[in-house]
Structures are given as C-alpha cells and as structure tokens.
Amino acid sequence: MSEPIYIHRYTLHSRRGLNSRSDRTAHEGLLILINGGVGCIHPWEVLGDPSLDEVLDDLKNRRLFRPLVRAAVKCAMVDGAARRAGVSLFDGVRVPRSHATIVGGRDKIDEALTAGFDVVKMKAGRDAPAELQLMHEVHADHPELRWRLDFNNVLGGGELREFVKSMGESLRSKIDFLEDPCRTDDPAWQGIREVYGVPLAIDRDVPIAGNQFRYAVIKPALDDVTAVCAKAMLEGWRLVLTSYMDHPIGQCYAAWCAGKVEKRFYGLLDPVAGLMTHGLFEPNAFIDRMGPVQPEWRSPVGTGLGFDDLIDELNWEMLR
Amino acid sequence: MSEPIYIHRYTLHSRRGLNSRSDRTAHEGLLILINGGVGCIHPWEVLGDPSLDEVLDDLKNRRLFRPLVRAAVKCAMVDGAARRAGVSLFDGVRVPRSHATIVGGRDKIDEALTAGFDVVKMKAGRDAPAELQLMHEVHADHPELRWRLDFNNVLGGGELREFVKSMGESLRSKIDFLEDPCRTDDPAWQGIREVYGVPLAIDRDVPIAGNQFRYAVIKPALDDVTAVCAKAMLEGWRLVLTSYMDHPIGQCYAAWCAGKVEKRFYGLLDPVAGLMTHGLFEPNAFIDRMGPVQPEWRSPVGTGLGFDDLIDELNWEMLR
Numbered sequence: 001m002s003e004p005i006y007i008h009r010y011t012l013h014s015r016r017g018l019n020s021r022s023d024r025t026a027h028e029g030l031l032i033l034i035n036g037g038v039g040c041i042h043p044w045e046v047l048g049d050p051s052l053d054e055v056l057d058d059l060k061n062r063r064l065f066r067p068l069v070r071a072a073v074k075c076a077m078v079d080g081a082a083r084r085a086g087v088s089l090f091d092g093v094r095v096p097r098s099h100a101t102i103v104g105g106r107d108k109i110d111e112a113l114t115a116g117f118d119v120v121k122m123k124a125g126r127d128a129p130a131e132l133q134l135m136h137e138v139h140a141d142h143p144e145l146r147w148r149l150d151f152n153n154v155l156g157g158g159e160l161r162e163f164v165k166s167m168g169e170s171l172r173s174k175i176d177f178l179e180d181p182c183r184t185d186d187p188a189w190q191g192i193r194e195v196y197g198v199p200l201a202i203d204r205d206v207p208i209a210g211n212q213f214r215y216a217v218i219k220p221a222l223d224d225v226t227a228v229c230a231k232a233m234l235e236g237w238r239l240v241l242t243s244y245m246d247h248p249i250g251q252c253y254a255a256w257c258a259g260k261v262e263k264r265f266y267g268l269l270d271p272v273a274g275l276m277t278h279g280l281f282e283p284n285a286f287i288d289r290m291g292p293v294q295p296e297w298r299s300p301v302g303t304g305l306g307f308d309d310l311i312d313e314l315n316w317e318m319l320r
Numbered sequence: 321m322s323e324p325i326y327i328h329r330y331t332l333h334s335r336r337g338l339n340s341r342s343d344r345t346a347h348e349g350l351l352i353l354i355n356g357g358v359g360c361i362h363p364w365e366v367l368g369d370p371s372l373d374e375v376l377d378d379l380k381n382r383r384l385f386r387p388l389v390r391a392a393v394k395c396a397m398v399d400g401a402a403r404r405a406g407v408s409l410f411d412g413v414r415v416p417r418s419h420a421t422i423v424g425g426r427d428k429i430d431e432a433l434t435a436g437f438d439v440v441k442m443k444a445g446r447d448a449p450a451e452l453q454l455m456h457e458v459h460a461d462h463p464e465l466r467w468r469l470d471f472n473n474v475l476g477g478g479e480l481r482e483f484v485k486s487m488g489e490s491l492r493s494k495i496d497f498l499e500d501p502c503r504t505d506d507p508a509w510q511g512i513r514e515v516y517g518v519p520l521a522i523d524r525d526v527p528i529a530g531n532q533f534r535y536a537v538i539k540p541a542l543d544d545v546t547a548v549c550a551k552a553m554l555e556g557w558r559l560v561l562t563s564y565m566d567h568p569i570g571q572c573y574a575a576w577c578a579g580k581v582e583k584r585f586y587g588l589l590d591p592v593a594g595l596m597t598h599g600l601f602e603p604n605a606f607i608d609r610m611g612p613v614q615p616e617w618r619s620p621v622g623t624g625l626g627f628d629d630l631i632d633e634l635n636w637e638m639l640r
Contacts, residue, residue, distance in 0.1 A: 065527070081586065224547070230396075231382070233397050235382055
C-alpha cells in the first residue's frame with residue numbers, strides 16, 4: 001500500500017531579490033506531510049531546480065530521482081520517526097553557529113554586526129565597484145569581520161582576479177573563501193587553488209569537483225549529506241553547511257543535519273555554518289518562531305523538527 | 321590536500337558458485353583504508369558491477385559516482401570516526417536476526433535448521449523440478465520453516481507461475497516472497513502484485529520499482545540506505561536488509577546499517593534480515609572471528625566495525 005502524501009503550498013516574500021540571477025521577491029514552495037513527518041521543497045528554478053509542477057508530478061508517482069524531492073522525503077521520514085517517538089530531533093544535537101547572509105548594503109551588515117555576527121556572506125560580482133567600495137568601508141571600521149563571497153560564476157577569470165586584487169592585502173586576509181568563482185568545466189581554471197592567496201569554495205557541481213577547492217558548501221535540501229561528507233574526506237575539503245533559503249522546516253532540517261555531521265564526522269564541518277536565513281523573508285508564523293537572527297542557533301521547541309501546533313493548523317491537501 | 325587511500329586485495333573462496341549466473345568459486349575484492357577507517361568493495365561483475373580495475377581507477381581519481389565505491393567510502397568514514405573515538409559502532413545498536421542463505425541441497429538446509437534458523441533463502445529457477453522436490457521434502461519434515469526464493473529473473477512469467485502453482489497451498493503459505501521474479505520493465509508483469517497469493521520482492525532496480533512489490537531487498541554495500549528507506553516508506557515496502565556476500569568488513573557494515581535503520585525508522589525493516597553469509601566461504605582470520613552461522617547476530621569486538629588487530633596486520637598498499 002502506497003503511503004498517502006499531503007501537501008501545503010506556501011509563498012515566502014523577500015524584501016529584495018535573493019539571487020544574483022533574479023529579482024523575484026515571491027518564492028513559492030511546498031511542505032509535504034508523509035506518515036506524520038514534514039519536509040520542505042523549495043525549488044530555485046533560476047538555479048536549475050525543477051518547477052513545482054515537476055516536483056508534484058514526481059511525488060504523485062513516488063519518484064525520488066530528483067535530489068530536491070528525495071531530500072524532502074528523507075526529511076519527512078526522519079521528522080516523522082521523531083514525532084511518533086515524541087522526541088525533538090535536536091535532543092543531544094549541537095548545531096554550529098552561522099555566518100550572516102547579507103542581501104543588501106551597509107545597513108544589513110551593520111545589523112549583522114549588532115546581532116553579534118563575526119562572519120558575513122554576500123553575493124558578489126554583479127556590481128564589482130560598488131561591492132568593493134562597500135567592503136573597504138566596512139573593513140576600515142570593522143577590521144576583524146570575516147567575509148565569504150559568492151560569485152555564482154558571474155565573472156570571467158580575468159575580472160575575478162581583478163576583483164580580488166583590488167581588495168588589497170588587509171581585506172584579502174579576511175576573506176574565508178571565494179564561492180563558485182568559476183565554472184568547474186572552465187579549462188582556464190583547472191588546477192587553480194586560490195586567487196592571491198584566497199581559497200576557493202564549490203557550491204553547485206560538488207560531486208564532480210576536485211581538490212582545487214578548500215571549502216565545499218553543502219545543502220541538505222539538495223545533497224546526499226553522507227556522500228558529500230565522504231567526498232569531502234577524500235578531497236580534504238572543509239564543509240560549510242547551509243540552508244537553502246527555504247521555509248523554516250527546511251532550515252531546521254539543515255540545522256539538524258549540521259549537528260549530526262559535526263557529531264558523527266568531527267572535523268569535516270567548518271565551525272561557521274550558514275543556517276540563519278529566515279531573516280531574509282517577511283515574517284509569518286513559522287519565521288516568528290525562529291526568533292532573532294543571530295549567530296547562535298536556537299532550536300524550535302516541540303517534537304521532530306518542532307512547530308507541532310503550526311503544522312497541525314496548516315491546510316493539507318492529499319496528493320492524488 | 322587529498323586524503324591518501326590504502327588498499328588491500330583479498331580473495332574469498334566459496335565451495336560452490338554463489339550466483340545463479342556463475343559457477344566461479346574465487347571471489348576477489350578490495351578493502352580500503354582511509355583516514356583510519358576501513359570499507360569493503362566486492363564487485364559481482366556477473367550482476368553488472370564494475371571490475372576491480374574500474375573501481376581502482378575511480379578511487380585513484382576520487383570519483384564516487386559508482387554506488388559500490390561511494391558506499392565503501394561512506395563505510396570507511398563511519399568506521400574511521402568510531403575508531404578515532406575509540407568506540408564500537410555496535411554500541412547501543414541492536415542488529416536484527418537473519419535468515420539462512422542456502423547454497424546447496426538438503427544437507428545445507430538441515431545444517432541451518434540445526435543452527436536454529438526458521439527462515440531460509442535460496443536461489444530458485446535454474447532447476448525447477450529438483451528445487452520443488454527439495455522444498456516439498458523439507459516442508460513435509462519441517463512444516464513451520466519459512467522460505468524466501470530468489471529467482472534472479474531467470475524464469476519467464478509462465479514458468480514462474482507454474483513453479484509457484486506446483487508448490488501447492490501448504491508450502492505456498494510458507495513462502496515469504498518471490499525475489500526478482502521478473503524484470504521490472506517486462507510489460508507482462510506491470511501491476512502484478514502476487515503469484516497465487518505469494519508476494520513479490522525487488523532486489524536490483526529498487527529506485528525504479530513501484531508498489532507492486534511488498535518487499536525490497538536493501539544492500540548497504542550498494543544502496544543509499546536512507547534514500548531506499550524513504551522510497552520504502554512511500555511505496556509501503558518492507559525492507560529486508562542483506563549483506564552483499566562480501567568480506568566480513570562489508571558484512572559488519574550491513575549489520576550496523578540494519579541496526580541503525582531499525583532504531584531510526586522503526587517498522588520499515590522486516591524483523592528477519594540476511595546478514596549471515598560468512599559461512600558460504602572457506603575460513604580465514606576474519607571469517608573465523610565472525611563465529612558460528614546462526615540466526616542471531618554477534619557483533620565483533622573492537623572499535624569501529626571491529627577486527628582492530630587483523631586490520632593492523634594486513635598489507636596495505638598506498639594507491640597512487
């Protein structure tokens with residue numbers, strides 16, 4: 001007998017576009033409920049994810065080929081088991097602290113500093129002069145602040161080198177990594193391990209990346225976490241575990257995975273994760289429950305991944 | 321920095337051919353040692369696995385595309401973490417009991433009965449009249465014994481029906497399942513859920529199988545365990561977790577996975593697994609350590625998956 005799947009469609013609203021490749025501010029996703037457990041599917045079509053219709057078709061046909069669908073069903077399974085046992089998934093799990101995910105300008109960085117963050121991550125490459133000016137100004141005022149720059153492969157190799165060179169030595173020494181600086185299949189980048197001493201991080205295409213990267217960004221919403229850990233062990237990567245800028249259910253699943261990886265495979269995970277993304281969206285009942293945006297993770301109360309009462313109150317539609 | 325990989329080639333010797341498709345009795349495989357943890361790669365080329373040379377080439381290039389390689393590196397990672405912590409992976413893990421894996425005739429079934437097994441699994445379909453006669457004889461003497469029959473898709477649909485019909489009602493009621501009765505892409509089998517009331521089990525092609533099967537055989541040597549569990553939850557399958565007729569290291573990894581799945585996803589796993597396969601091979605130091613072939617699992621002593629001293633004593637060659 002097939003297990004019924006229930007769905008709840010949601011829309012998160014961001015104040016700005018969240019991606020170098022799009023200015024969209026309404027972000028549609030899906031919560032799934034299977035055998036008492038919930039999961040979140042939040043496709044970023046602009047980054048190559050399937051559409052919600054494709055995802056729904058997969059679920060109807062119990063197809064788990066697509067990483068996004070497979071990961072959400074895994075989440076629902078793990079969550080459901082804990083809810084049935086009446087325990088929180090976060091019992092005995094220590095979730096690492098996070099960098100601040102900056103979407104915006106100086107005001108957002110100042111907010112992050114006030115909240116206690118000592119590492120910020122921001123998109124870079126779309127408006128290099130403005131970004132460099134912002135970074136120089138903030139660096140002058142807060143020389144200890146560390147930076148993680150995500151280029152989404154928007155720059156060519158020459159432009160990227162110019163960007164990093166323009167930082168100057170003092171700011172450069174505060175850059176943790178350059179994420180997705182180049183397409184992994186770009187021959188001009190083969191074997192290049194750093195740019196002016198700054199190491200590289202890989203985000204998409206993790207399974208085919210090699211040891212030119214010192215960091216890999218791992219997203220439980222998409223990745224087979226244990227397999228990426230195995231690859232990281234072989235390649236000598238440090239893993240930065242991040243949420244998928246998705247619904248708090250997905251965010252909490254990422255946080256739980258981070259805690260589990262830290263516990264089971266101590267040393268693979270960078271001590272600073274990227275889990276605090278709910279502040280990018282307008283408040284709703286789930287987001288309110290996540291509390292203030294701060295470096296330290298705060299697990300929601302309740303069984304499984306939490307939110308027991310809110311999940312009960314949602315409208316769930318049986319998928320047919 | 322890439323992590324070095326050490327390898328140790330082994331050969332296990334079986335008294336008979338272990339597969340419906342081959343009479344080979346020497347079985348070559350590979351132990352890998354990475355960051356203090358061991359894993360086992362035991363390719364069954366006759367079942368479509370890559371050759372040892374292909375596996376070695378993958379390891380040299382840190383490629384984890386092939387399920388067999390990926391699973392072994394995951395095993396080494398899990399094992400290494402436990403060894404470094406100085407703990408056994410079996411601490412707090414209850415491994416389910418097993419059926420007897422029968423290769424041979426009445427003498428092997430009698431051995432299994434004497435050892436206390438109440439479920440036997442055997443290959444079927446290569447010599448139907450002899451197999452049916454054997455089953456009828458044993459069933460007459462031991463009417464409570466339950467059977468699991470693995471056809472490896474060697475019969476056509478008509479022959480399979482004839483086989484099951486010939487069992488008669490009493491014996492049929494003792495059949496747990498018919499494993500791999502048919503190719504999943506055989507249109508004549510679409511939607512068929514049982515043969516004369518006997519349910520079906522799927523072994524290969526698990527990710528694309530649907531809810532016509534009531535059981536699925538899951539092999540941690542090959543499968544992404546959590547993903548198969550998720551699929552099983554959706555399809556309503558019961559999972560029979562089995563070793564890969566491989567080295568005791570692989571066998572112990574399968575046993576550990578069985579215990580973890582039982583603990584985390586209670587209810588997915590059939591209470592009778594298929595982990596007792598070391599008796600199919602001529603003794604060696606590892607196999608001796610596994611103890612007698614019996615229904616109840618006995619975890620080896622030591623850290624990680626055990627065998628600490630034997631692993632130290634092996635010749636390990638650094639892969640270059």
